[in-house]
Amino acid sequence: MSEQLDTLAQQVALRLGPADWGIGGSYLLYCHGLVQRAQDLDLVCSPHFYPHARKLLLELGQELAVVAHPEYCSQHFCRIQTASGVIELMAGIQVLRQQHLHQFVFDPLSLQFRHGLPLMQLQDWLQLYQLFDRPQRVALLELHLKQNSCD
Template sequence: MTPPSAGLPAPLLLARQLAPLLEGLEWAIGGSSLLWRLGLEPAPRDLDIVVSLECAGAAETILDGCLQRLPRPAHADYASEVFVRYRASSGVELDLMAGIAARREGALVRWEFDPAKSCRQDALPFMPAEDWLDLYRLFDRPRRVEQLTRYLATRAQGSLMM
């Protein structure tokens, strides 16, 4: 029998290691690791974890105990309440986000994480593709927006044929 972690890329192996530590917190995986899971990315670059604002402090404490905290990169448009970068001993980088917001056309636009919309696969919580489409729009990532828009249109078309 193949172990459940066989074939998982390094960012998701890290998520597997962290999952027991994050048990009981409201969190889910997005970004390139989600895109890999959807078959849209050949290899995830890092691990993006979104947590509820209520669980952010606990998640930071847990991650501070097992990962190296990196300096927060400055960005003129991103204004999330929590954005912390980490590096694991394996070299995998992790971005922890909560209270996500960005400045758009002079206004602060907030996005709210709903952990109830996440789904579990391989014992890991993943955010819905629709949420990351919204986030990539907020983050002004047109290539990712196009990629997920095509994926969601194809998925909707496939469900209509069944």
């Protein structure tokens, strides 16, 4: 699956261009060698870029139905099934925890480009996995970041 996602990531990069978006999630972890396989292609963008990005990505596949989640309150979210895998596009990420809304602000200036792909920071996805209540991913990233810190 990850080889297909490699191809899909390159297609997305060509389609969206060097704009206001970045790659995260399991594909980011895969690019850093932290997991053997990526499950899908998670893309984060700014809320103002979302409509344009969604329109361009829908040319690659078909939008999937999304079931509302009681805690995930992002401004924008869609899933797109392509021949090479699923793309999840999100913007204005917000999570409701214990009646408090936690927000993640995407910063395109923090992206690292590798093989033409705009990769998000691992620290950003540590924060997001904490918000999404994904303890295994949190532990994986905390260990990796601790082992690779400059302290």
